[in-house]
Amino acid sequence: MDNPSRALSDRLQTDRPHSARVWNYLLGGKDNYPVDAESGDMILQAFPDFAQIARLQRAFLARAVHHLTAEAGIRQFLDIGTGLPTADNTHEVAQRLAPESRVVYVDNDPLVLTHARALLAGTPEGECAYIDADVRDVDTILEQAAKTLDFSRPIGLTMLGIMGQLPDEDGPQAIVERLVAALPSGSYLALSDGTDTSETLNEAIRTYNAHSASSYHLRSPERIAAYFHGLELLDPGVVRTAAWRPEPGQALDDASLGHAASGVGRKP
Ligand SMILES: C[S@@+](CC[C@H](N)C(=O)[O-])C[C@H]1O[C@@H](n2cnc3c(N)ncnc32)[C@H](O)[C@@H]1O
Numbered sequence: 001m002d003n004p005s006r007a008l009s010d011r012l013q014t015d016r017p018h019s020a021r022v023w024n025y026l027l028g029g030k031d032n033y034p035v036d037a038e039s040g041d042m043i044l045q046a047f048p049d050f051a052q053i054a055r056l057q058r059a060f061l062a063r064a065v066h067h068l069t070a071e072a073g074i075r076q077f078l079d080i081g082t083g084l085p086t087a088d089n090t091h092e093v094a095q096r097l098a099p100e101s102r103v104v105y106v107d108n109d110p111l112v113l114t115h116a117r118a119l120l121a122g123t124p125e126g127e128c129a130y131i132d133a134d135v136r137d138v139d140t141i142l143e144q145a146a147k148t149l150d151f152s153r154p155i156g157l158t159m160l161g162i163m164g165q166l167p168d169e170d171g172p173q174a175i176v177e178r179l180v181a182a183l184p185s186g187s188y189l190a191l192s193d194g195t196d197t198s199e200t201l202n203e204a205i206r207t208y209n210a211h212s213a214s215s216y217h218l219r220s221p222e223r224i225a226a227y228f229h230g231l232e233l234l235d236p237g238v239v240r241t242a243a244w245r246p247e248p249g250q251a252l253d254d255a256s257l258g259h260a261a262s263g264v265g266r267k268p
Contacts, residue, residue, distance in 0.1 A: 011110035016213040019165060020109040024084040026054040031084045031111060039211060046204035053258045056241045057192050058088065060262045061160055063245055064190040065093040067234075067264070069101065074156040074188060076149045080106040080135050080179075081162025085118035090158060091128045099123040104145045108134040135162055136170055138178045154186035160262075163227065164193040164217050176227045185267055191227050192241055192262035194218045201259050224261040231265030238263035 017039035021032035025040040028051075032040075043050050068074040075098055079090045082105040094101035105119050105128070116130040129148040133140050142151075149155055157179060163172045180189055196202055196218040209215040225238040236243065240257040242250065244264070 008110050008114070013213050017208075017211060018109055018111065018213050019216065020083050020107065020112050022208075022212075023054055023161070024086070026051045027058065027086055029084060029086055031115060039208060042211075043204045043208055046207065047198070047201045049258060050201070050204070053194065053241070053260050056258050057160055057260060057262070058086065060192055060241045060244055061090065061158065061190075062088045062093050063247070064262075064264050065090050065156065065158065066097065067245065068156040068188055068190070069094045069097045072154075072156075072188060072266075074154055075101045076153060077101065077103045077156045077158060078106070078141075078145055078149060078179075079103060079158045080141065081159060081165065082107045082112060082119065082130075083161070084109075084112055085115050089119055091119065091122045091126070095123045095126050099125040102127045102148055104129045104131060104148050106131045106133055106135065106141055106145075108132065135159075135175060136166070138175060138182075141179070142182050151182065152184055154188070155183050156188045156190065157183060158190045159227075160190070160192045161194070163191065164219065165214060167215065167217055173226060173229075177229070180231070180267060183267055187267045188264055189228060189231060189267070190262075190264045191224070192260060193224050194260045195221050195224065196259075197221065198259045218259075221261045225263065228263055228265040231267055234264045234266065 014033045017036045021036035022040045025032040025037050077090050091103035113132045119130055120128045122128040127148055131144045166172045205216050205218055238261050241260045241262040242252055242257050244262045
């Protein structure tokens with residue numbers, strides 16, 4: 001596990017690709033190093049639709065947070081595996097609709113930490129906080145998040161593109177279950193991850209893993225659906241990302257559907 005107290009310069013590891021920075025490159029951002037761009041290009045060469053998967057996941061984030069704020073009345077969010085700030089970060093979507101919303105971000109990447117200020121510039125009525133922690137350190141996350149969020153009131157837990165960062169040995173299912181167990185009834189989980197449904201993508205990720213500072217683990221759509229165990233799934237269930245409540249007129253052809261699954265579930 002990366003030790004957050006290590007010196008920032010040590011933790012940056014600019015000689016090896018980091019998932020937050022490769023993701024930023026795929027989304028067209030500038031917060032990445034040549035090694036991340038090289039790694040992103042390597043994935044794109046093998047699987048040209050990968051940048052689309054990244055864009056679709058961000059669009060799902062916006063639709064899910066919009067739904068939770070506007071329709072479900074959620075005013076508190078815990079966003080784990082935040083990524084580098086980009087358009088429509090969780091607090092921006094939520095606070096646009098409900099300025100009093102409180103958002104806690106969690107990531108273990110040192111570059112995300114250095115950009116955290118952009119994630120903390122919320123509305124005066126609301127509150128944003130950033131926790132430099134590893135998702136496997138559930139106790140620290142819950143303890144720190146409780147300084148900003150009221151755990152007696154519903155919380156929207158967003159985990160997009162994060163559980164795939166953990167190998168099976170780290171028990172990703174148990175981690176999600178421990179986090180959900182800490183939330184009160186009426187809370188929600190929004191989760192999205194890449195699926196192992198394309199042999200070409202599986203091969204591209206194997207190559208990425210051989211060079212990266214961490215590894216990514218594509219899983220079956222059934223394994224991703226299992227994260228919602230015990231929750232009431234909102235329609236249309238756990239589906240390919242673009243198919244989760246698409247915007248009117250949004251194209252749903254095979255290319256746009258991509259190899260990733262997403263869903264939103266409510267804790268009864
Ligand atoms: C693929 S990006 C997704 C970013 C954002 N959620 C999105 O959907 O655009 C994955 C993020 O998870 C973070 N991450 C990876 N492993 C992590 C861990 N063990 N604990 C906390 N964050 C982690 C990375 O630093 C990166 O920012």
